[in-house]
Amino acid sequence: MSAAEIVDPTRSPASSRQKVLQFLGPIIGVLLVIAAIITISLHNYRTTRQGAISLSSDLLRSQQKYVTEEVRNYLSPASDSAAIAQDMFREPLTDASPDAFMLYGRSMLAHMPQVDSFYLASDQKQFWMVTRHGKDYEQTHFQIENGHGVYRHTYVDQSGKPIGTGFDPAEGYDVTVRPWFRGAIKRIGRGEGALYWTDPYAYLAAREFTITASMAFQTSDGHQAVFATNIALNRLTSFLSNLQVGRSGKAVIVDMHSQIIAGQTAGDDGTQPTFDPANMHLDPKTQPVFIRALNTFKVKGPGPGLVAARGKNYVTIATALPFVHRRWVLLLNAPENDFSDFAITARRQNMWFSALVVGLASLLALGLIIQGRRIERLRRRIEIGREQMRAENASLYEIASTPDLFEASHDVPILTEALAARTNSRRASLWRLLPDGERLLCEDAFDPVRDVHSTGIEITKRENALLFEALFEGHSLSIDDARQDERSQNFQRIIMRSVEATSLVFHPVMRGHQAVGAIVLENPSRADAMEHIVAIVSSVVALRFSQALDQSDHQTDARPGVTHQLQDTRYDEGFLLPPASGVQDEAVPSGIYPQVPVMVISFADPYAMDRHSAERAMKVVSSLSEDIQRISRETGLFSVQVVSNRLVLVGGCSQEPDLNAVLRLADAAVSIREACLSLLASVDIDPVFRVGIDVGPVMAAMLGRDPAVFNLWGEAINVAELLAASAPDAGTIQVSEQAYLQLREHFLFRARGMFYLPNSGVTRSFILAGRR
Structure with a gap:
């Protein structure tokens, strides 16, 4: 008959099915819980993400309106000043200083920090300028002296009181060929569209980036004059750089040719903006988000968008700034995470909660799985305990039924045999302390491997001082490695090495407070069954050794010719x-x-x-x-x-x-x-x-x-x-x-x-x- 045909009558098919269900049922339940949690979490994440993107677009729209209004306000002094200037300065211009222009310029500079300076020029090559000079003001007049062009500077305070003068050569200077002058002359008479805006340029003397808005008008004597307002874009750039777009978003103003007007110019690495006139265009390597946002604007027009760059998703918005002769575009971007962090945090929390639920479910499933195993183990433990109890009872019965158990003159090998059997020791031995207190004599040693008893071995206090010290103090020793412990090194070398034993249990046998012997177990492996049997054998051995000690004392007293003083070193009271x-x-x-x-x-x-x-x-x-x-x-x-x-x-x-x-x-x-x-x-x-x-x-x-x-x-x-x-x-x-x-x-x-x-x-x- 083959092995497959052999049937174990103790095994029930129903029991096997129950064991299979005991394992598979909880596992399937946990898997269903995990699947439900994952599905719900993904749905919640997608819904939350869409809501976050929509919310971020709305926030960017609000930010865009705010920035547009701020830019309009920032540039408004140019248009407002030009409108006033054509009414204020229609009188013919002479070489004399136009006091009204100077007063107007000083007042505007005092109240509008973004304005850098004002120009007033005519087609007769006359030129005046008002600008800041520290806390005071500088009034400059171009004039011809001895056939050479000269800038004459007059430094005045807020009230116009002169505080100093100066001059600079201006050889070959012709105001009529300046872009802001020619551009304004060409747009004369166009009403609201007469204001001309130059391209941004670097004003190296002041280390600033500037844009000029100019307007031309006719004076009362028929000549043409141009009033210009210079606005420093550095302040606009600082405003855009400090603008809070999400947590780490950026803003920039560019034209349709990717030239940067104001804003972030050092790329998306977050460094401080610089104003290098030779490199004032968006860089595809350092500013890919702005490049893609501008391209999207050129194709789809203004509005929000979603751009992927550098492994991240960015929410962008682009809008036109129709304030100049050429179209400017405001671009804003921010990482999607800036607006959806709450969603990511919620997702992580959900994941943790889900993991907690899964963990609890797994623990419950594991509990259900191991419940049956635990009952089985408990049943086996009970059986083992019963077996140990029966074995101990058998050993105790065998010890109790031994004839002449307490007679020191009769050998009782059952004591060491019971010790070795119950503690699973390599060897068990009984040692009696001799009357001189200097030696331990082995009364019986049982080796269960060879099934032999031995006796007669002696150890001395001089060679095992620490072991005898523990004996006299009544301290039990349990030493895992007797070779390394100074208390048992000599004992292991002399006695234990013969059976290759390393661990030692040394239990003193006491009569009251006096040591009479010791129980020694070599390499015991059943510590759980040790205490009970050692205590029983120790009680029996104490009586046997005490009897032997008393007999030895009587024999010493009975020796002829030996006085009491010789057999006892203690003197009379x-x-x-x-x-x-x-x-x-x-x-x-x-x-x-x-x-x-x-x-x-x-x-x-x-x-x-x-x-x-x-x-x-x-x-x-x-x-x-x-x-x-x-x-x-x-x-x-x-x-x-x-x-x-x-x-x-x-x-x-x-x-x-x-x-x-x-x-x-x-x-x-x-x-x-x-x-x-x-x-x-x-x-x-x-x-x-x-x-x-x-x-x-x-x-x-x-x-x-x-x-x-x-x-x-x-x-x-x-x-x-x-x-x-x-x-x-x-x-x-x-x-x-x-x-x-x-x-x-x-x-x-x-x-x-x-x-x-x-x-x-x-x-x-x-x-x-x-x-x-």
Whole structure:
């Protein structure tokens, strides 16, 4: 039978169709939404664009009317002055200065900034001119002196008072051959059409571009005279350049031969206009929009248009300016974007909104698609969780049913096997701390790959100091690369390299606050199943290792010929400061004392060392003892008792609470800490002490007879010991909440956090920083 003919009875055709619809349905729905949004967006864009173009054309028409009126007003002084001049200056012209002309010229120049100057000439070659001279005026008269032509200049103020004179040679000057003179003579007698306009020309002396309007008339003696008005086009060009056409549009006045009269002359690059008489025509390279607009005007006449140039669309409008003898054309253009930006912005916003809608629809579709997949994954997770739970229960049942589980003398391989199976470790091992505190012995190591158990390996504190430090402090370590971490480098080299393991989990096994061993996992890959099984195995191993440790202690005690002093390096209890040594002949009665301030100073346990180091350490211990004894006497403490590597200091012992006793004890703690830090630093030894302070009930009694020994024990001493043992750093003073409440007015503290007291619950602890 071929593979195609094989039928899986667990697969249903209806289920397959449902899966197909589960994927295709949302996808088709999203595609329809996208198509509808695109269609609507395109329709809205086209409609908006047409409206924007129509609106821009209307705006340009309004702008064109405004500019036309402004140009008319700009050039109107020429026609108005000519109309007045032919009535004012009909008297015969003589060589004398025509005062009426001079007065009229000065007045017009004062009120019309676009007018540059006025001419008055006759067919008898007489010529007068009025123009500006700074803030004053210049009156010029052409005359013949000694057979040579001369320009005589008279400089006057606004009232006509002379302020200076001058002259320039005018050899060969003949006013009757000037274009403005001849043109006006030819148009004499034509009424309103008698005004003659010259072509624009550069007036190099004034660095301006000028056009002259002149009109000829007959004087009363039958001679012909011409009155001319010179209008500077620079101001008209500045007006057109500063004209706001859209945001970046331009305006220009040209004639039918593309010669620029006024306006933008430097092209469409937006540079400042210049007036070069040799280059005053529209340039097809730099001004293609104006060229096409003018050509359209020549073909279709005035009106708006749409021109494409340089990859952009421009809205243009052209209109004739019938003010001169030759037709002038006003051209305006502006990029379509200047008027349709709102449409583009609206389109972008619509696109963003559309993208948002499409994104939301896609998310919904994706949610529908993955919903079934999520349920399937959740079902698989539940199945995996159930499998893990069944496997853990099986492992726990197997561990619990193991005979002699807590007997240290019997091997229990199920512990390492369960650890390796549940955490998927390359190797799992149990290590017991030997009584000397210097070595860890491997009780059992299981290699699941080779299915073998091994034991007997030892590691020492000297070679793995940081690892032992974490063990004694009860800190679990999870190291991704044991080769690079200084805490585990040596352990990886000696132990882990044999199975090519790199990651390490090191979990101390504690009995109360004392480390008795460790659990080591090499290359564990199932962190989610690690915590539970490690906690269970750690509890079992703690009992086994504690039993082995106790048996080792009993065996050591039972050895013949070995005294108690040899098997334990700690000495009998004694006092550096006897109880109530400051009170003469007054015994402290036995009983319960409710509020006794107690301080415990815990020093690090001494380890095996050579003779030289031991002698050096004993000198340091002796000096510390003397300093502590001195400070205790100076501060008036009740007693200082030595208990192995701990000191128990009592501030006072009385039935009535004594606040001064607490203050004396805290003051002594600060002084002792400073003395210890100073002495240890002088011999280059790190701080090896921690301090705990509590205020609480104790019991006091005289024990024994001949001699009788005064002894204190109770809750305050136990809490102070726990505070000292759990101090976060060496050299710190940790106090209970009760002590903090009595000392906070006189000393500085910082909160440590919550502190667990056996048989009492959770309370707060604080770190004493110093005196206020």
